[in-house]
Amino acid sequence: MEKRTNVITFQGTPLTLLGPEIKVGAKAPDFTVLSKEMAPVKLSDSNGKVRIISVVPSIDTPVCDMQTRRFNEEASRIEGLQVLSVSVDLPFALAKYCAANGIANIETLSDHKELDFGLKYGFAIEELRLLSRGIVIVDKDNVVRYVQYVKEVTEQPDYDKALAAAKQLI
Numbered sequence: 001m002e003k004r005t006n007v008i009t010f011q012g013t014p015l016t017l018l019g020p021e022i023k024v025g026a027k028a029p030d031f032t033v034l035s036k037e038m039a040p041v042k043l044s045d046s047n048g049k050v051r052i053i054s055v056v057p058s059i060d061t062p063v064c065d066m067q068t069r070r071f072n073e074e075a076s077r078i079e080g081l082q083v084l085s086v087s088v089d090l091p092f093a094l095a096k097y098c099a100a101n102g103i104a105n106i107e108t109l110s111d112h113k114e115l116d117f118g119l120k121y122g123f124a125i126e127e128l129r130l131l132s133r134g135i136v137i138v139d140k141d142n143v144v145r146y147v148q149y150v151k152e153v154t155e156q157p158d159y160d161k162a163l164a165a166a167k168q169l170i
Contacts, residue, residue, distance in 0.1 A: 004122065008132050010153045017132060018115075019122040022147055028138040031117040033086060033109040036095035041109055043138070046082050050169045052162065053136040054085045055123050059097045059108065063133070063156055068103060070159055075105035078163075080170045088112040088130055123149070135162045139169045 004017045022029075030044045043051070054071045056064035068085050075083040083106035087094075094108040111117045111131060118124030123131045135157050137146035146165040150157050 001119070002122075003126065007149060008125075008151055008153055010125075010128070012152075015128070015132075015153075016126040017122050017149075018124040018126050019119040021149070022121045022136060022144055024144055024147055026144045028136075028142045028144050029120040031111075031120050032114070033111045033117055034091050034113060036091045036098060036108055036110070038091045041084075041107070043084075043142075046084075047142065048140050049082045050080060050140055050166055051138045052081065052083045052166055053117075053121075053138065054083060054106070054157075055117075055121075055131050055134045055136070056085060056087045057125075057128075057130040057133060057153060059085075059087055059089045059094060063154060065101075067133070067156060068097075068106070068108070069101065072103045072105045074159075074163055078167065078170065081166055083107070084109055086111050086117050086131065088115070088118070125153075133157060137162060137166050137169070145169060 032042050035041050071083045085108045091110045115124045118131045133150040135148045139145045
């Protein structure tokens, strides 16, 4: 398993990411995660759509909450965009969070079981068994068109840049 060090930090402490760094122009690897209803969901289930994959460490933290709410709001405004929010939170926690916060425009997905997404896209944090924060945009032909690994996990991603990139693909 490929290990990448000094790529990200958590509160200033360097951490190790597992898996390859996903690159713009690469074919998006298929992955399997769980829906909040505990059903398997694959990236290939949404073939033919422009997808933003919003990656968060844990839905139950302020920055992850802000990121999820922002993409939920934006998804309601951008026709033809699908947003997948991936974390290692349990499906039960995702269901509870979505119900309590009116999150209905995006799919919240759990990578807790096998870290399939995290390891294939290089977002799995070895020391914490969480996902790092970031954004990946996949076009209708399953090609990666935008990637951001947020350097400091406690900071927000560049929403405007990601949304501009997604809008160009629709």
